[in-house]
Amino acid sequence: MSLDRREAVRRLLADRGNMLVVSGLGSPTYDVAAAGDDDRNFYLWGAMGSAAPIGLGLAIAQPERRVLVITGDGELLMGLGGLASIAAQRPTNLVIVVLDNERYGETGMQKSHTAHGTDLAAVAQGCGFSRAATVHDESELDRTIRDIRAGEGPMLVAIKVTAGEAGRVLPSRDGVEIKNRFRRAIGV
Amino acid sequence: MDSPPTVDWRREIHPILRAANVRQVAYVPDAGHIRLIEACHADPSMRAIVLTNEAEGMGVLAGAWLGGQKGVMLMQSSGVGNCINALSLMQICRFPFLALVTMRGEWGEFNGWQVPMGQNTEAALKGAGVIVQRCDHPEDVAPTIDAALALAFDSEVAVAVLLSQRLIGRKKF
Numbered sequence: 001m002s003l004d005r006r007e008a009v010r011r012l013l014a015d016r017g018n019m020l021v022v023s024g025l026g027s028p029t030y031d032v033a034a035a036g037d038d039d040r041n042f043y044l045w046g047a048m049g050s051a052a053p054i055g056l057g058l059a060i061a062q063p064e065r066r067v068l069v070i071t072g073d074g075e076l077l078m079g080l081g082g083l084a085s086i087a088a089q090r091p092t093n094l095v096i097v098v099l100d101n102e103r104y105g106e107t108g109m110q111k112s113h114t115a116h117g118t119d120l121a122a123v124a125q126g127c128g129f130s131r132a133a134t135v136h137d138e139s140e141l142d143r144t145i146r147d148i149r150a151g152e153g154p155m156l157v158a159i160k161v162t163a164g165e166a167g168r169v170l171p172s173r174d175g176v177e178i179k180n181r182f183r184r185a186i187g188v
Numbered sequence: 189m190d191s192p193p194t195v196d197w198r199r200e201i202h203p204i205l206r207a208a209n210v211r212q213v214a215y216v217p218d219a220g221h222i223r224l225i226e227a228c229h230a231d232p233s234m235r236a237i238v239l240t241n242e243a244e245g246m247g248v249l250a251g252a253w254l255g256g257q258k259g260v261m262l263m264q265s266s267g268v269g270n271c272i273n274a275l276s277l278m279q280i281c282r283f284p285f286l287a288l289v290t291m292r293g294e295w296g297e298f299n300g301w302q303v304p305m306g307q308n309t310e311a312a313l314k315g316a317g318v319i320v321q322r323c324d325h326p327e328d329v330a331p332t333i334d335a336a337l338a339l340a341f342d343s344e345v346a347v348a349v350l351l352s353q354r355l356i357g358r359k360k361f
């Protein structure tokens with residue numbers, strides 16, 4: 001069982017309130033852009049492995065806001081140690097959503113480690129996250145979405161999504177602009 | 189033998205970071221930074237963040253800046269190689285970045301395994317677009333870090349201050 005990534009992200013970001021979003025390079029950046037461009041989205045186009053640590057620094061700096069990192073399995077795997085660093089800080093406002101298609105989608109759909117048995121929720125749990133879960137279908141997403149929006153972090157939710165190309169929706173690649181508009185939008 | 193330092197540079201760094209309103213200090217531990225790491229942990233205005241790998245530090249400090257806080261990175265020269273691709277984030281987005289790097293592999297190093305990275309630290313950082321400044325003498329440390337903070341955060345560029353192995357002292361076993 002798996003979900004459509006675009007639809008899952010659209011649901012996560014509907015009525016997002018004051019949520020801040022960091023997207024990992026590749027498809028998650030396109031998925032977040034497809035859900036609607038927002039000045040409070042920080043889209044990554046590179047620096048693979050950095051999405052979760054950016055979420056950590058941001059969550060510490062903005063403790064009153066929800067910080068949602070939306071990334072892929074390959075991107076997270078490149079910086080897996082970051083989960084231990086996050087757990088050590090216990091940011092209660094940080095949620096990492098992994099759109100897990102078990103593939104390296106940008107490079108030819110090669111199987112990633114999650115296709116070979118790596119359980120990212122178990123890794124997060126083992127690092128000491130407050131909550132970690134894997135979502136396989138709509139009903140599990142229904143049950144998890146409230147936690148993603150309001151539950152105590154640090155939380156990691158791996159959403160199993162169908163491997164396949166969604167159309168590319170390309171947000172700005174101007175890193176300085178993405179950074180500056182984000183800061184303006186939250187008043188820093 | 190080195191003459192004893194006239195200035196206790198190890199105690200001078202934390203007050204400078206504090207005065208600059210540095211709120212997040214990401215680090216991979218190094219013996220040369222022991223006192224500074226302890227001081228940052230003890231300071232309620234700062235968040236000291238232990239990393240598993242230096243590359244995480246670019247992300248953490250980028251996130252800090254997105255959220256309106258200044259951060260610095262403490263690391264050893266061996267960790268510079270781990271940062272190269274992640275430093276692209278600082279360069280392409282022009283995130284302010286300051287790393288205080290304690291050097292190994294240069295002055296009286298006894299462990300040859302430290303030499304390849306130590307001897308290439310400055311070139312690797314420069315190749316990744318980082319401005320490199322170096323402290324060899326105790327009296328250089330405070331003014332260099334003070335100026336590097338201004339350079340990084342006012343000009344929004346990436347800066348590394350190398351604290352030389354001669355300054356830190358030869359590691360004794």
